[in-house]
Amino acid sequence: MQNAEPQFRRVARFVSPADRGFAAVVYAGSILFALLIVGLFVELVLGSWPSIVKFGPAFIFNSSWDPITSKFGALPMIFGTVMTSLIAIVLAAFIGIMAAVFLADFAPRWLGQPLSFLIELLAAVPSVVYGLWGLFVLAPFMRTTIGPALQHVLGWTPLFSGPIVGVGLLTAGIILALMIIPTVTAISRDVIAAIPRDLREASMALGSTKWETAIRVVLPAARVGIFGACVLALGRALGETIAVTMVIGNRPEISASLFAPSYTLASVIANEFTEATTSIYISALIELGLILFLVSIVVNALARLMIWSVRGSERV
Amino acid sequence: MTLPAVAATQLTGAGSSFDYPFFSKAFYVYNQKNPDITVNYQSIGSGGGIAQFTARNVDFGATDVPMNAGELARAPGTVLQIPVTLGGEAIAYNLPGVTTIHLTRQVLADIYLGKILKWNDPQIAKLNKGVNLPDMAIVVVHRSDGSGTSYIFTDFLSHVSGEWKSKVGTGKSVSWPAPSSVGAKGNEGVAGQVKSTPGAIGYIEMAYVVENNMTAATLQNKAGKWVGCIPETVAAAAASKPEVSPTNFSIVDSAAADAYPISGYSWVVVYKKPADRAKELYDVLSWLVGPQGQANAKSVDYVPLPRNVQDAAAATLKQMQR
Numbered sequence: 001m002q003n004a005e006p007q008f009r010r011v012a013r014f015v016s017p018a019d020r021g022f023a024a025v026v027y028a029g030s031i032l033f034a035l036l037i038v039g040l041f042v043e044l045v046l047g048s049w050p051s052i053v054k055f056g057p058a059f060i061f062n063s064s065w066d067p068i069t070s071k072f073g074a075l076p077m078i079f080g081t082v083m084t085s086l087i088a089i090v091l092a093a094f095i096g097i098m099a100a101v102f103l104a105d106f107a108p109r110w111l112g113q114p115l116s117f118l119i120e121l122l123a124a125v126p127s128v129v130y131g132l133w134g135l136f137v138l139a140p141f142m143r144t145t146i147g148p149a150l151q152h153v154l155g156w157t158p159l160f161s162g163p164i165v166g167v168g169l170l171t172a173g174i175i176l177a178l179m180i181i182p183t184v185t186a187i188s189r190d191v192i193a194a195i196p197r198d199l200r201e202a203s204m205a206l207g208s209t210k211w212e213t214a215i216r217v218v219l220p221a222a223r224v225g226i227f228g229a230c231v232l233a234l235g236r237a238l239g240e241t242i243a244v245t246m247v248i249g250n251r252p253e254i255s256a257s258l259f260a261p262s263y264t265l266a267s268v269i270a271n272e273f274t275e276a277t278t279s280i281y282i283s284a285l286i287e288l289g290l291i292l293f294l295v296s297i298v299v300n301a302l303a304r305l306m307i308w309s310v311r312g313s314e315r316v
Numbered sequence: 317m318t319l320p321a322v323a324a325t326q327l328t329g330a331g332s333s334f335d336y337p338f339f340s341k342a343f344y345v346y347n348q349k350n351p352d353i354t355v356n357y358q359s360i361g362s363g364g365g366i367a368q369f370t371a372r373n374v375d376f377g378a379t380d381v382p383m384n385a386g387e388l389a390r391a392p393g394t395v396l397q398i399p400v401t402l403g404g405e406a407i408a409y410n411l412p413g414v415t416t417i418h419l420t421r422q423v424l425a426d427i428y429l430g431k432i433l434k435w436n437d438p439q440i441a442k443l444n445k446g447v448n449l450p451d452m453a454i455v456v457v458h459r460s461d462g463s464g465t466s467y468i469f470t471d472f473l474s475h476v477s478g479e480w481k482s483k484v485g486t487g488k489s490v491s492w493p494a495p496s497s498v499g500a501k502g503n504e505g506v507a508g509q510v511k512s513t514p515g516a517i518g519y520i521e522m523a524y525v526v527e528n529n530m531t532a533a534t535l536q537n538k539a540g541k542w543v544g545c546i547p548e549t550v551a552a553a554a555a556s557k558p559e560v561s562p563t564n565f566s567i568v569d570s571a572a573a574d575a576y577p578i579s580g581y582s583w584v585v586v587y588k589k590p591a592d593r594a595k596e597l598y599d600v601l602s603w604l605v606g607p608q609g610q611a612n613a614k615s616v617d618y619v620p621l622p623r624n625v626q627d628a629a630a631a632t633l634k635q636m637q638r
Contacts (some may be wrong), residue, residue: 068487
C-alpha cells in the first residue's frame with residue numbers, strides 16, 4: 001500500500017500532449033455542466049427576485065393564486081407536483097420492476113426482445129400524445145369505470161371520496177406512470193441481467209423456486225441500480241408538463257381526494273407564462289420554476305443519500 | 317430549368333392564437349394575388365406577440381386585448397391598434413338527451429360563481445319548462461392558459477354581475493370561484509373536456525363549437541331577446557358600437573336588440589413609423605381590414621368586421637407613415 005502511491009505519481013508524470021488535451025476537454029465538459037446548473041439557478045433567482053422580496057417565505061405556504069389581485073402562493077402547486085409524481089413512481093416502480101424481472105429472467109428470447117423493444121418505444125411517444133389520450137380516453141374511463149370501482153371499495157377513505165370529474169390527481173399520476181415505466185423497466189432489466197449467474201444458480205441449488213430466486217436473491221442484489229432507475233424516472237415525472245396539464249384539471253387547490261382536480265408547478269408556467277403581463281406576475285411564475293428546480297434537487301439529493309447508505313451498509 | 321421567383325418581401329407578425337386560422341387563410345389568399353409579398357405569422361399568444369412587437373422583432377403584433385397604457389409606454393414608438401376580426405363565445409354544455417337550453421345572463425354568472433350547482437336547480441328549470449333537466453352536478457370548465465377568450469368571458473361576467481366584478485374581476489387568468497371547476501388548455505382542451513364530461517359547461521370560440529358539432533346554450537341578451545351564438549348576432553353586437561377604440565373596446569353585454577352578449581374584437585398592433593417595409597405592411601393590413609380581406613373570415617367560421625368598423629380601421633391605418 002505504501003509503495004503504490006509513489007509509483008502512481010511517477011507514471012502520471014509521463015503524460016503525452018494528447019492525454020493532456022483529452023483531459024482538458026473532459027474537464028471543460030464537466031465544468032460547463034456545473035456552470036450551466038449554477039447559471040440556471042442564478043438566472044431563476046434574479047428573475048424571481050421581485051416576487052421573493054414581495055411575498056417572502058409566505059409564497060411557499062400561501063395557497064391563493066389570483067393574477068387579478070396579484071396574490072400568489074405556490075403551496076397547491078407544490079402539493080400537486082409531489083402528489084402526482086408520488087402516484088406515478090409507486091405505480092411505475094411496481095409495474096416497471098416486475099416487467100424488468102420478467103424480461104431479464106423469465107421471458108423466452110422470442111418474446112423478450114420484441115417486448116423490450118415495445119416498452120422502449122413507449123419512451124419515444126411525444127408527451128402531448130399521452131396528454132390527448134389521457135384527455136379523450138383515460139379521463140372518461142376514469143369517470144365511468146375506474147373511479148366508481150375504486151370509490152365502491154375504498155370510498156370510506158378521504159383519498160377516494162368526492163365527485164369524480166375524470167381529470168385530476170390520479171389520472172395525471174397514471175399518465176405520468178405510463179410515461180416513466182420505460183425508464184424504470186429498461187434500466188432495471190439491464191441491472192438485473194448484469195447480476196452474476198452464480199447467484200441465481202446458488203439460489204436454485206439451495207432449492208429456491210424461480211420466483212423465490214427473483215424476489216429474494218436477484219432483486220435485493222440489484223436494488224441500488226433499480227433505485228437509481230426510479231430516481232431518474234421520478235425526475236422526469238416532476239418536470240413533465242404538457243401531458244399533465246391536459247389531464248390534471250388545472251385547479252390551484254389542495255384536496256385530500258385523488259379524484260379532485262389539482263395543479264403542478266410546471267403546468268402553471270406552461271399555462272400562464274405567455275399571457276402574463278405584469279412584472280410581479282411574471283416574477284411569481286419564475287419563482288415557481290425556482291421552486292421546481294429546488295424540489296428536483298432535494299429529491300435527487302435524498303435519493304443519492306439513500307443509495308449511499310445502501311452501498312455503505314453493503315461494504316461493511 | 318428556372319427556380320420559382322423568390323419572394324421579394326417577407327413581413328413577420330406574432331401573437332394571438334385566436335387570429336391564426338383567419339390569418340393563415342387571409343395571408344395565403346393575399347400571397348396568391350401578390351406573389352412578391354409573404355406574411356409569416358407566428359401564433360405564440362397575445363402576450364408573446366406584444367413582447368416581440370415591443371422588441372421590434374416583428375413587423376406587427378396581434379392581440380385579443382388591446383395594449384394597455386403601461387405596455388404602450390414600454391413600446392419604442394407610437395403604436396396604432398386596429399381591430400381585425402370578431403369572435404363570439406358559445407356556451408357549450410353536455411347534458412345527455414337535452415338538445416336545447418336557455419340561460420339568462422344572471423343564471424350563467426351564478427353558475428360560474430358556484431351559486432347554482434345542479435342542472436335541475438329551480439332557477440334553470442324556470443327558464444326551461446318542458447325540458448327534462450337531470451339531477452346532475454354542473455362541472456364548470458374554464459381555460460387554464462392565459463387567454464383573450466377568458467378576458468372577454470370574464471369581462472362579460474363582470475358586466476352582468478356585481479358580485480363577479482368585486483370577487484373575481486376581469487382578466488386573461490383569474491381565480492375561478494366555482495367549487496367544481498376544471499381548467500383545460502386551449503379551446504380544444506375546453507371543448508374536449510365538455511364533450512367527455514356529462515354535466516359540463518364551458519365557454520368556447522364559436523368556430524370550435526361549429527366544427528365539433530357541439531350543443532350550445534341560447535342566452536338572453538340585455539334587450540331581453542333570446543339569441544344563439546351565430547355570426548349574425550356577433551356582428552350585431554359589433555355594429556352597435558362603431559366607435560370602438562383601443563381604450564374603449566368592450567362590446568360584451570351589448571344593448572342592441574339582436575346582439576350576442578359574449579363577443580369581442582381581436583387587434584393588430586403596428587408602429588406609426590415602421591422601421592422598414594412600411595409600404596408593404598400598410599398594403600397588407602389595409603387589404604386585411606377591408607372588404608376583400610374580411611371576406612375570408614366566413615370560410616373559417618370567423619365573423620367579418622361590420623362595414624362601419626372596417627371604415628374606422630382603415631382610417632386609423634391611414635395614419636401610418638409610408
